[in-house]
Amino acid sequence: MPLPDTMTALILRHDGYAKDRSTGTPTDLSPFLELAEVPVPQPGPGQALIKVARAAVNPSDVMFVAGLYGQPRKAGQPAGFEAVGEVVAGDTPLMGQRVSFSGAGLGTWADYALADVSGLIPLRPDVTDEDAAGLIVNPLTAMAMFDIVQQDGADGFLFTAGGSQLGKFLTALGRDSGVAPIPVVRREAQVGPLKALGAAEVLVTTDPDFPERMADVMKTYGPRILLDAVADQISADLFFAMPRGARWIPYGRLSTEAPRLDQIGQFIFMDKSVQGFWLAKWFTTTPPEQVGKAVAAVQERFASGKWTTDISAVLPLRDALDRLPEALAAKDAKIQLAP
Ligand SMILES: NC(=O)c1ccc[n+]([C@@H]2O[C@H](COP(=O)([O-])OP(=O)(O)OC[C@H]3O[C@@H](n4cnc5c(N)ncnc54)[C@H](OP(=O)(O)O)[C@@H]3O)[C@@H](O)[C@H]2O)c1
Structure with a gap:
């Protein structure tokens, strides 16, 4: 035509x-x-x-x-x-x-x-x-960031905006690979669906017990990766409560609140670091065969129903x-x- x-x-x-x-x-x-x-x-x-x-x-x-x-x-x-x-x-x-x-x-x-x-x-x-x-923006970002989680080797990993589409993809990846996915959300209503999807724990930032639950999670899973789409004070609090070697990976800025970095000593004495992730950069720095493998894996996950x-x-x-x-x-x- x-x-x-x-x-x-x-x-x-x-x-x-x-x-x-x-x-x-x-x-x-x-x-x-x-x-x-x-x-x-x-x-x-x-x-x-x-x-x-x-x-x-x-x-x-x-x-x-x-x-x-x-x-x-x-x-x-x-x-x-x-x-x-x-x-x-x-x-x-x-x-x-x-x-x-x-x-x-x-x-x-x-x-x-x-x-x-x-x-x-x-x-x-x-x-x-x-x-x-x-099929590109969220799925490939989830795959690329989950690679970082797997290379880190801790028992669990934390991610904010846990009820987002990307958060649901990360939850399923953790579930299928045996690395405990721990989404952080601000609404109680997101807890049930994320648990049903395979979340090991769900931290609700508006829960009065949030500080205690956060401390329990750090003790149980020792998470060293925080994948962060929100970038507010709660993100900073989570990061500073994480164990030695923790990495804060901001990849979105859903909040307008600027976090306060008031424990700079942790960067010096606890080997902690902050480094952002942007898919556009990942495309230019990742070998084409690895990009191809990630694309094939994304299609397989959708076709098999592991992701929707x-x-x-x-x-x-x-x-x-x-x-x-x-x-x-x-x-x-x-x-x-x-x-
Ligand atoms: N860097 C990269 O390369 C890259 C690539 C892909 C995606 N991203 C980022 O990934 C994030 C998620 O994308 P998506 O498409 O999966 O999102 P989505 O499905 O549209 O969901 C957005 C989620 O963010 C939560 N949220 C919004 N504002 C918030 C705040 N101030 N505090 C806490 N939670 C908040 C919402 O929670 P409520 O339901 O409670 O409102 C909702 O669960 C976005 O920030 C996006 O820009 C970055």
Whole structure:
């Protein structure tokens, strides 16, 4: 079928970064995005054009749209980091193939998107579009960070925002590998589902017994890795309560509270350290065979049901700006966009 000349897309209104980068993430994206009819992009050398079937809405997308992420915005370009769709044009033998992909410069919240051919992930038929729409950002981050946990060799590991999609992936990885997953959450309602998924313990930060429960966990499991998406004072308290050799790995900034590092001696005398994780860097520093193995393992986990993506809403692209505020305010599951 011939391709149309134009397409619908949610395009960025602003360039660069937000002036105030200390704010929380918004739920209303209409100040930052507009629904527009734009030319269908033309693939250049080494690029493919994908007809988008489903696109993920992750916290990183919302932060990027609001100018709070680690990459500058370019006004007029579609938003959206990842999606699933069919290759319809370009410099590739994968024509007609269903692929997961991340956008090459231009985003995925659109009818069509460009991707680098080298980054296309041809999909197994038994991986659903629901899982394939978000197959890169969270699943590969979970795999990469869990490698760090396994290399560390402790009996258990801690991770904040434990009820997030990524937290659920980490819980299942710990369960399947015999390293006790210990999610940290702020709502009691997340305890049952995480226990059912295989969490060894769930620490609830709003629980009056939180300090005692935290101390018990340190004694029982001796966790030395803290995978941290929140980065607030509780994260710092957890880290300073961890044993010798502990590593604090911030990979998200869901809180606007700045943690206080008031026990600097632990960096000197207890061999503790802080080092962030960013998937974009992991891609550039990891050998391609290892990336390929991780991608195959992610697909196997989805196909076999060891992982599932919990979805709360699938919003038509054309209604997304109106419906995102309510959908983003709801808890515990992912939103996806469908052109
Ligand atoms: N560095 C990287 O390369 C990388 C890659 C992928 C993902 N990430 C990060 O991973 C994190 C999780 O992503 P996701 O897609 O799995 O998230 P998600 O499914 O959308 O879930 C977000 C979770 O964060 C919790 N949360 C939000 N604000 C919080 C706060 N101030 N204090 C404590 N908990 C809070 C929410 O808890 P409630 O339900 O209680 O609101 C919810 O469980 C995000 O920060 C994302 O940016 C980073």
